[in-house]
Amino acid sequence: MKQAYHTALGQIVEGDSLEVLAAKLKPGTVDLIMTSPPYGLVRKKEYGNVDAESYVDWFKPFGKEFKRVLKPTGSLVIDIGGAWNRGLPTRSLYHFELLLMLCKEIGFHLAQEFLWWNPAKLPTPAEWVTVRRVRVKDAVNFVWWLSPTPWPKASNRRVLQPYSESMQSLLKNGYKAKLRPSGHDISDKFSRDNGAAIPPNLLALAHTESNSAYLRFCKASGLKPHPARFPEALPEYFIRMLTDRGDFVIDPFAGSCPTGAVAERLHRRWLCSEISADYVAGAIGRFTSGPSEDSDEDAGLFQDSGAIASDGDYYRIPRPGILWNGAKESPLPADGGKKRPKSKRGS
Numbered sequence: 001m002k003q004a005y006h007t008a009l010g011q012i013v014e015g016d017s018l019e020v021l022a023a024k025l026k027p028g029t030v031d032l033i034m035t036s037p038p039y040g041l042v043r044k045k046e047y048g049n050v051d052a053e054s055y056v057d058w059f060k061p062f063g064k065e066f067k068r069v070l071k072p073t074g075s076l077v078i079d080i081g082g083a084w085n086r087g088l089p090t091r092s093l094y095h096f097e098l099l100l101m102l103c104k105e106i107g108f109h110l111a112q113e114f115l116w117w118n119p120a121k122l123p124t125p126a127e128w129v130t131v132r133r134v135r136v137k138d139a140v141n142f143v144w145w146l147s148p149t150p151w152p153k154a155s156n157r158r159v160l161q162p163y164s165e166s167m168q169s170l171l172k173n174g175y176k177a178k179l180r181p182s183g184h185d186i187s188d189k190f191s192r193d194n195g196a197a198i199p200p201n202l203l204a205l206a207h208t209e210s211n212s213a214y215l216r217f218c219k220a221s222g223l224k225p226h227p228a229r230f231p232e233a234l235p236e237y238f239i240r241m242l243t244d245r246g247d248f249v250i251d252p253f254a255g256s257c258p259t260g261a262v263a264e265r266l267h268r269r270w271l272c273s274e275i276s277a278d279y280v281a282g283a284i285g286r287f288t289s290g291p292s293e294d295s296d297e298d299a300g301l302f303q304d305s306g307a308i309a310s311d312g313d314y315y316r317i318p319r320p321g322i323l324w325n326g327a328k329e330s331p332l333p334a335d336g337g338k339k340r341p342k343s344k345r346g347s
Ligand SMILES: C[S@@+](CC[C@H](N)C(=O)[O-])C[C@H]1O[C@@H](n2cnc3c(N)ncnc32)[C@H](O)[C@@H]1O
Pocket: 015, 016, 017, 018, 035, 036, 037, 038, 039, 047, 048, 226, 228, 229, 230, 231, 252, 253, 254, 255, 256, 257, 258, 273, 274, 275, 276, 279
């Protein structure tokens, strides 16, 4: 275990997080653990994944340690990708088992689950999605927001979004209170202009980093960039919503340290621990190479009343059904896609 880098607010420690946390952190001292552990991928990847089956056992000591170091008002936010079962078009349950273990065995509460939708995800796994065409593109990660008590410190006012066009016109033209098809009575309190909208638990965030300061630093230093990074906007969302200035944020599976970089920029104290010396070497670039492409210095703008978003601020996804009417239906593969089609382009 060694300190690889530090600032006045935080430090990167190279080492196994179990040892780092035990050695460096007193009980009840952390406001937010924002992390993305190695995913339980079926195929082992270069950044230390373990098999899906043994994943929950592997994670348990980390879960206990996270509970120990968190304040009662603190939060544990885990970004985790799903996994496919080996050779089958079916999904592993490991990320749900992880959630159940953390809540039922270790005593965390599920404050809320989020889905992180990455519109830039490629249509994988190709075998099921583009060759046999029996599954759709897997484009979301699960983000479990957990807390040691049911009352973690939080405010959605920190992550407001601009009103949609239809909401803006509703606010301008007024809304007639009436019953919705669901039976809900929409009273006129919904037409009050609060300056911005409360976001849903779906985070739309394309991961398209191609020329960031981090990547340029890695290239110049002959280092391989971390293969499973999350965009800085992801930790930024939760750091803003769940912590105040001066609070303490840690990332025990820090990789390239986006969590630390954001915490530094937002004036939170922080600690990142990472077991791989190469990833630590690259992570230092986030702190020494100037602001990264990811960082959105203007983010606060949208919390000002009346801020207008441009088209480029939205990802669009068509509602299901646009191509349904009149579409020719090709027959479904009766074997569920078990036999591979002859043509590479699929059935
Ligand atoms: C999914 S990656 C995190 C990527 C990171 N969020 C980013 O954006 O760069 C998980 C990281 O956990 C690290 N890791 C695995 N086991 C660890 C342990 N016991 N202690 C510290 N780091 C560990 C891996 O080396 C890997 O870099």
